[in-house]
Amino acid sequence: MANKDNDLVRLENVAKRFGPVQPLKNVNLRVGRGEVLGLLGNNGAGKSTLMKILCGYHPASEGKMFFDGEEVNLRSVTHARQLGIDCVYQDLALVSELNVYHNMFLQREPVRGGFLGILDNKRMKADAQRHLDDMGVNIPSVDVEIAKLSGGQRQAIAVARSVYSDARLLLLDEPTAAMGAKEGAMILDVINRLRAKGEVSVIIIAHNYAQIFDVCDRINLLRDGEIVFDKRAEDTSVQELTDIVVHEYRHAAETLNE
Numbered sequence: 001m002a003n004k005d006n007d008l009v010r011l012e013n014v015a016k017r018f019g020p021v022q023p024l025k026n027v028n029l030r031v032g033r034g035e036v037l038g039l040l041g042n043n044g045a046g047k048s049t050l051m052k053i054l055c056g057y058h059p060a061s062e063g064k065m066f067f068d069g070e071e072v073n074l075r076s077v078t079h080a081r082q083l084g085i086d087c088v089y090q091d092l093a094l095v096s097e098l099n100v101y102h103n104m105f106l107q108r109e110p111v112r113g114g115f116l117g118i119l120d121n122k123r124m125k126a127d128a129q130r131h132l133d134d135m136g137v138n139i140p141s142v143d144v145e146i147a148k149l150s151g152g153q154r155q156a157i158a159v160a161r162s163v164y165s166d167a168r169l170l171l172l173d174e175p176t177a178a179m180g181a182k183e184g185a186m187i188l189d190v191i192n193r194l195r196a197k198g199e200v201s202v203i204i205i206a207h208n209y210a211q212i213f214d215v216c217d218r219i220n221l222l223r224d225g226e227i228v229f230d231k232r233a234e235d236t237s238v239q240e241l242t243d244i245v246v247h248e249y250r251h252a253a254e255t256l257n258e
């Protein structure tokens with residue numbers, strides 16, 4: 001039985017309706033402090049909708065959310081971010097025309113010289129470099145424009161930036177989608193480093209469950225609007241997840257044929 005005091009986030013009986021469509025019926029989900037949770041589910045299972053509730057983008061139609069032991073009613077993405085909940089979107093989080101270190105400090109730029117101070121570029125550069133090195137993010141230089149980096153490098157910087165701005169729960173919706181093996185591996189390495197430090201909790205949506213298996217502490221499966229599978233990674237296997245995913249496809253095909 002999970003210790004509730006150890007949960008950073010908990011959803012109880014959460015439902016979501018969009019008019020006649022009800023992607024989430026009765027979701028009970030928990031993520032421990034410093035835990036990495038993998039969220040699996042078929043196309044249309046409601047995974048992104050669940051993430052959008054967690055990051056304050058959609059209000060839930062029913063149910064309760066607890067964060068750090070307190071019940072919360074998220075009013076907006078900004079409100080969620082203030083609490084330390086950050087959804088990392090590869091394309092939206094960063095400004096393409098700015099270089100890496102300016103992106104790392106976006107809207108939190110350190111100034112020197114008091115009131116009419118100037119941006120402390122030297123400090124930003126050094127801090128950004130140190131933080132990216134610490135997280136194993138490999139880029140040619142922090143001076144380079146974001147637009148000139150690969151999708152994997154951008155995603156890794158977006159994750160590093162959230163962590164740097166004191167996020168406590170990171171939501172990653174298919175962070176390795178449309179990436180080559182090498183780029184995907186860099187993201188997974190960043191997540192593994194976060195996991196080793198244990199300071200940030202993470203929820204990852206992934207279709208490539210074999211790939212994320214190694215970085216997750218626990219795996220949940222969403223089906224028909226409910227979490228129907230919840231196991232620690234050490235208590236399951238890639239084979240069991242393969243069987244489940246095959247079963248899910250059959251289930252979806254049968255539902256379509258009904």
Ligand SMILES: Nc1ncnc2c1ncn2[C@@H]1O[C@H](COP(=O)(O)OP(=O)(O)OP(=O)(O)O)[C@@H](O)[C@H]1O
Binds near residue numbers: 018023043049
């Ligand atoms: N804003 C919305 N308005 C109406 N219906 C929506 C809205 N957002 C999602 N849905 C519906 O809710 C269901 C779940 O969608 P969701 O995107 O959460 O699934 P998913 O598990 O993330 O799927 P995928 O793996 O394909 O991204 C779908 O039937 C979708 O059409």
